[in-house]
Amino acid sequence: MEIMELFDESTMNLNLQGETKDQIIEEMVTLLDEGGVLADKDDYKKAIYAREEQSSTGLGFDIAIPHAKTAAVKTARVAFGKSDKGFDFGAEDGTKAHLIFMIAATDTDSNLHLQALATLSRNLIKADFRAKLLAANTAGEVMDVLKTL
């Protein structure tokens, strides 16, 4: 399945520490960088902030999906993060987010990857999909939930 190519257990953190948007972004970007998918960590981070400036990707209903499509990315990857206590990601309704998908797409990504991202995004709207993710306790369990897409 295409979607599974976008995830890897090494870029998942089910116990995020940060509480503010800046802390969480730092944590997630570092996760991607350590996973070896970034060509330039600072550039990628800048691109993430540039997107956040247009409008926050903290959408309410528990989810934040910061994303950037930039040459600073080596291979397409989606990092997954979860925080039980929640964190502020600038959602308009003021609620805290508990799930974060940080999307790294390359400048030249194939349609297949983009389609997979589209599928993922569509599913994030579905309440039962989010509930399953919230219930997952290990990276392996998250992978299992994703496999159902």
Place this chain on the structure above:
Amino acid sequence: MKKLLGVTGCPTGIAHTYMAEEALKEAAEKLGAEMKVETNGAVGVENELTAEDIAECDGIIVACDKNVDMDRFNGKPVIEVPVSDGISKAEELVQKMLDGNVSVRGGEVKAAGSEKKAEEGKDSIGHQIYKHLMNGVSHMLPFVVAGGVLTAISFLWGIYSADPTNAQYNEIAATIKTVGGTSMGMMVPVLAAFIAQSIGDRPGMIAGFVGGMIANTTGSGFIGAIIAGFFAGYLCKFVVNALKGLPRQLEGLKSIFFIPIITVAIVGILMQITAGPVSGINKGMMDFLAGLQNSSPIILGLAVGCMSAFDMGGPINKAAYVTGTTLLAQGNFYFMAGVSAACITPPLIIALAATFAPKKFTKSDRAAGLVNYVLGFTHITEGAIPFAAKDPVRVLPILMAGSSISAILSYVMKVQVPAPHGGFLILPLVHPAVTWVLCILAGSVVGAVLYVLTAKDVEQK
């Protein structure tokens, strides 16, 4: 059930676009409405809203942070919000639309929807035929230009350089000529194929190609290609329609098996049967045109000159040009000389006028006028358009007169131009080259003088 439409999009186009799409669809389902969403994401526009969709819908929700064509929604209730609202407030938006207290988008109610539809429906038959024909011509021209220029280049070694029995024979020349000839040979099939494609899409192209190949080999030539193209196109449309009733499982088989076999067989057989009479007509027309250039070069030159300069690159100009290339493919190098001369003249008229009577031009026009030397030398008639557009009633007749003189002289002098494009770049191939240049200059000078005489001085600063 109410029919709603949505448009979603965001600058990055990899996440929000699709989340909003899904959110709107879910909300609509929940509230009992039908919903189609156009996504403007990184993979391009998907599920594009058609004119019919828009005409039939009860309202459009545009949740988009990216520019999309909004004019098509004129006259319809439209809600415009950021893409994030499409995600987090989807239900609210759909409810609002269903309640009906949404203002109708102003602007001319041509609502791209209805306009497009009307256009498609009303599109005059003449215009449709023209459109299909031009689709064929525009695909054909590059083959002609490549083939013609390559063939012309081979003549650099001598006009008989490809003939092994001749003293001029040269292997390189022969190879280039073969390549050029092959490209030229594609023009009849390609013309038929893309006329048919314009009418009947891909299935049409297949039958059109085969019909065009047959026209090519049986000598029914261009007339045959045009017949094959239109017949194949409409036949495919009909067959595709007729096979609509087939079960879905046969869908794949239909497009690669049934439709090609049926349409190719019918078109091919028809082309074979009609080949005799049609090639007669084709030959008759070519002979008539070729005869005209001997018996009355003045009438022919006048016609070609006026056609070439009248709309400079538009359909009338192209009609003359295509006739020239057609005859060229059949070995008539005389006709093209007039067409080329007539196409080169208009920009040269402007350029000469700008050089010798700068007072008649504003500063920027003068610079543009000088650029016309380059455009003229390279057979780009379009260079004169801005000048003609400013004052068509005065300028167009002058350009037509100049072009006609160039064309008439070329025919009277029996100049041969073996390449369909390239302007003065192909001069080494033109025979006799100097005479041809003089013919063109004569027309251009007369035109330039007329232009200067009729133009008013421009105030200089």
